[in-house]
Amino acid sequence: MVMTAKPVECGPVEEISLPSSIVVTPAAPLPKVVFGARDVSVYYGDFRAVRDVNVDVYEHQITAFIGPSGCGKTTVLRCFNRMNDLIDAARVEGSVTYRGVDLYHRDVNPVEVRRRIGMVFQKPNPFPKSIYENVAYGPKVAGIKGNMDDIVEKALRSAGLWDEVKSRLKVSGMSLSGGQQQRLCIARAIATEPEVLLMDEPCSALDPIATARIEDLMQQIKNEFTIVIVTHNMQQAARVSDRTAFFTTEVNSESDTRTGLLVEVDETDKIFSKPSDERTENYVTGRFG
Ligand SMILES: Nc1ncnc2c1ncn2[C@@H]1O[C@H](COP(=O)(O)OP(=O)(O)OP(=O)(O)O)[C@@H](O)[C@H]1O
Numbered sequence: 001m002v003m004t005a006k007p008v009e010c011g012p013v014e015e016i017s018l019p020s021s022i023v024v025t026p027a028a029p030l031p032k033v034v035f036g037a038r039d040v041s042v043y044y045g046d047f048r049a050v051r052d053v054n055v056d057v058y059e060h061q062i063t064a065f066i067g068p069s070g071c072g073k074t075t076v077l078r079c080f081n082r083m084n085d086l087i088d089a090a091r092v093e094g095s096v097t098y099r100g101v102d103l104y105h106r107d108v109n110p111v112e113v114r115r116r117i118g119m120v121f122q123k124p125n126p127f128p129k130s131i132y133e134n135v136a137y138g139p140k141v142a143g144i145k146g147n148m149d150d151i152v153e154k155a156l157r158s159a160g161l162w163d164e165v166k167s168r169l170k171v172s173g174m175s176l177s178g179g180q181q182q183r184l185c186i187a188r189a190i191a192t193e194p195e196v197l198l199m200d201e202p203c204s205a206l207d208p209i210a211t212a213r214i215e216d217l218m219q220q221i222k223n224e225f226t227i228v229i230v231t232h233n234m235q236q237a238a239r240v241s242d243r244t245a246f247f248t249t250e251v252n253s254e255s256d257t258r259t260g261l262l263v264e265v266d267e268t269d270k271i272f273s274k275p276s277d278e279r280t281e282n283y284v285t286g287r288f289g
């Protein structure tokens with residue numbers, strides 16, 4: 001039905017009641033953009049490792065990066081908390097924003113960036129210190145106020161590790177199993193109260209049980225954090241993520257090098273069932289990579 005607007009004379013306002021058969025569903029609020037990458041390329045010296053990265057990461061969602069080895073997933077992830085600054089040869093071109101602010105602006109403090117945007121690496125890397133100290137170190141350095149015992153307990157509980165370690169907080173973090181060490185690293189990352197967690201293949205060294213625990217954990221904590229995860233495990237991307245970005249590589253014929261590029265990013269269901277690009281389809285169906 002087409003409705004045309006006619007000027008109406010203002011009179012007394014009558015209360016209108018809708019027939020009970022009409023159900024009014026309020027529109028779902030649009031998710032907020034946390035990161036926006038536009039035309040990002042990353043170079044190591046003269047070598048362009050990855051190009052054409054255009055992606056938005058939304059608040060309280062899990063965004064997965066998938067694609068064959070060497071396509072630049074880790075490189076792009078490191079752009080989001082300026083970890084590439086720590087690699088002398090690395091140079092980022094294009095624009096990366098964090099909540100609308102240019103992350104690479106000269107007034108932005110990279111140390112503060114890394115406090116707000118935590119990272120969990122592929123290989124669990126606890127400090128050679130006690131479980132307690134592993135978690136307390138970050139909040140101490142960041143000057144987070146509050147009772148340290150409470151801060152440590154809260155972070156270990158959020159990481160799903162508290163019950164396993166509460167009676168031995170003074171033993172070395174290195175004495176834990178691989179899956180426990182990875183959860184300790186997650187506790188350490190969330191103890192500084194970041195807003196975002198960047199996870200680079202956090203389960204690649206773990207067995208299916210430890211992997212399932214970390215996947216559950218991600219679902220539980222995504223209400224508080226925004227998560228970007230790099231994974232080679234496509235079932236994992238399909239299980240845990242809301243959106244998926246697929247990267248691939250193209251051979252540079254002159255130099256015989258490979259540059260990564262972002263092919264497409266979309267709702268995870270769409271990427272795995274009806275992707276727009278043939279290269280994505282070939283990859284997710286196992287015909288390539
Ligand atoms: N510190 C570095 N110095 C020089 N080149 C690098 C560095 N880190 C990565 N590269 C190069 O950049 C490209 C992308 O690497 P990156 O580690 O981002 O890929 P990836 O998609 O994470 O791969 P994988 O799945 O194997 O972890 C590769 O060609 C790699 O050799």
Ligand SMILES: [Mg+2]
Pocket residue numbers: 073074075200230
């Ligand atoms: Mg990587």
